[in-house]
Amino acid sequence: MPWFSHDRTIPTDDGSAALDRESAIRRQLIAGLVKIGLATRQHAWAGGEQRGLTPTQGQVLAILLQRAPHGARVTELATALGVSQATTSVALKALTEKGLIQRTTPEDDGRAVVLTLTDAGLEEARQTLSWTDFLIDSVDELDEAEQAAFQRSIVKMIRAMQLKGQIPVSRMCATCTWFRPNAHPGSDHPHHCAYVDAPFGDRQLRLECSDFKAAAPELAERNWEEFVGVG
Ligand code: SF4
Known part of the structure; x- marks a missing residue:
């Protein structure tokens, strides 16, 4: 067996x-x-x-x-x-x-x-x-909900590796000073980017963003708790 x-x-x-x-x-x-x-x-x-x-x-x-x-x-x-x-x-x-x-x-x-x-x-x-275009077809195999869950999982894994110094720091939403997680609860686009003043969902979470600005440690921690609390 x-x-x-x-x-x-x-x-x-x-x-x-x-x-x-x-x-x-x-x-x-x-x-x-x-x-x-x-x-x-x-x-x-x-x-x-x-x-x-x-x-x-x-x-x-x-x-x-x-x-x-x-x-x-x-x-x-x-x-x-x-x-x-x-x-x-x-x-x-x-x-x-x-x-x-x-x-x-x-x-x-x-x-x-x-x-x-x-x-x-x-x-x-x-x-x-x-x-990396060869990956597009396989990503398309996932429906929108699966893509959102996958992106969320990737963000969690990258953050965990970052905290351990295992990978370079990403300029991602999860650690950005402009990130407002779950600012619009119950919506398809629960998060908010204060830089461009626009809502967005898990599928749109950025892993590299030219407008990224690192959040102060306290804000980053508070944001993270809010982010993982609404998964
Ligand atoms: S500025 Fe970029 S990294 Fe920061 S919250 Fe907005 S989209 Fe995300």
């Missing part, structure tokens, strides 16, 4: 069999995530190769596209990529030589250097989005 049988005779006297079963179920979930991750990486490698870009260079373009028109500093890019500044600088040098990115000075800080996309870089960055 396989472990996932619905047979109710599975021994649970000391709880160990039930725990093993729970562990095996979690492992299957993780195996599924790993499979999707592998496929995504393979497509990113293939897409990058076609365009003469390394995966890191492609990621830099994708991040700068998400943060357009503001751009990002080298340290911010390194943090978002989860790699060292030295590795980031190598990618930036190559992208600059290809004419895809440029160094600019923000109006509010004359001493800072910010990387932004050139026109050619903008075009190239849009191409990198197609590297």
Whole structure:
């Protein structure tokens, strides 16, 4: 009898069999995530190769596209990529030589250097989005409610990994100062973005937003409790 049988005779006297079963179920979930991750990486490698870009260079373009028109500093890019500044600088040098990115000075800080996309870089960055197009059909297999639940689950997992320092910090709604979770209870669009002053639902939760501003720890905690309390 396989472990996932619905047979109710599975021994649970000391709880160990039930725990093993729970562990095996979690492992299957993780195996599924790993499979999707592998496929995504393979497509990113293939897409990058076609365009003469390394995966890191492609990621830099994708991040700068998400943060357009503001751009990002080298340290911010390194943090978002989860790699060292030295590795980031190598990618930036190559992208600059290809004419895809440029160094600019923000109006509010004359001493800072910010990387932004050139026109050619903008075009190239849009191409990198197609590297994950193969996932669209599988996402479309989920109905709207399933997509909303999936997005919510992803937000929870990303936040948990962020808190443990396992992945780079995402500029996502859940930790944004403009996020007002469950501001419109009972509605299809229960949350509110105070930046654009508009309601939105779980399906529209952003994982990368150019208008993101990190919430103070107390607000972030309060928002999170409100957010998970209405799931
Ligand atoms: S500014 Fe962006 S990240 Fe912040 S709440 Fe609005 S949509 Fe979400």
